[in-house]
Amino acid sequence: MHNYQQRIAIDMDDVMADATGRFVEWIAERHGVVIERHQLRDEVLQTLGVPYAQLRKWLWEDGFFRYMQPMPDSQKVMQELVKKYEVFVVSAAVEFPQSLREKVDWLAEHFPFIDWRYIVLCGHKYMIQADYLIDDHEKNLIHFTGTPIIFTAPHNLHLQGYERVNNWAEIGERFL
Numbered sequence: 001m002h003n004y005q006q007r008i009a010i011d012m013d014d015v016m017a018d019a020t021g022r023f024v025e026w027i028a029e030r031h032g033v034v035i036e037r038h039q040l041r042d043e044v045l046q047t048l049g050v051p052y053a054q055l056r057k058w059l060w061e062d063g064f065f066r067y068m069q070p071m072p073d074s075q076k077v078m079q080e081l082v083k084k085y086e087v088f089v090v091s092a093a094v095e096f097p098q099s100l101r102e103k104v105d106w107l108a109e110h111f112p113f114i115d116w117r118y119i120v121l122c123g124h125k126y127m128i129q130a131d132y133l134i135d136d137h138e139k140n141l142i143h144f145t146g147t148p149i150i151f152t153a154p155h156n157l158h159l160q161g162y163e164r165v166n167n168w169a170e171i172g173e174r175f176l
């Protein structure tokens with residue numbers, strides 16, 4: 001029997017993995033348009049002629065998820081978190097079937113200390129039971145029964161009413 005550890009569920013895209021940076025990279029490569037991270041919002045993309053509806057198709061392309069950069073400090077902080085908490089990586093990945101393998105491989109490369117038993121690739125997240133959920137999308141946080149924590153991303157700056165962390169250093173201060 002384990003001693004009770006608090007359980008933290010942690011999202012991948014735009015929390016552990018720099019999905020915003022990946023879009024910025026492909027927009028530059030494929031459209032020749034260099035944008036800042038905070039410009040990755042549909043209002044801005046429309047004016048640049050690269051609407052998000054078009055970019056969204058990239059989510060089904062081979063390699064999109066596999067070559068993201070880990071978010072700054074995420075590996076270092078995660079390595080400490082897993083010693084103190086029961087940490088589950090929870091990613092709504094099934095919509096993009098090719099991402100399942102890519103995400104498992106990506107985690108093995110960048111977070112080799114996370115055992116595969118603690119990786120949950122799913123559809124909905126509302127049935128996830130944990131003490132905390134750290135995620136960048138309100139749709140995942142709104143029905144969560146534990147403490148929801150929003151991880152700052154360009155598309156959620158306006159959201160109020162959630163505890164917020166802006167980066168992994170702040171996750172470290174909050175939990176370690």
Ligand SMILES: [Mg+2]
Binds near residue numbers: 011014136
């Ligand atoms: Mg996310």
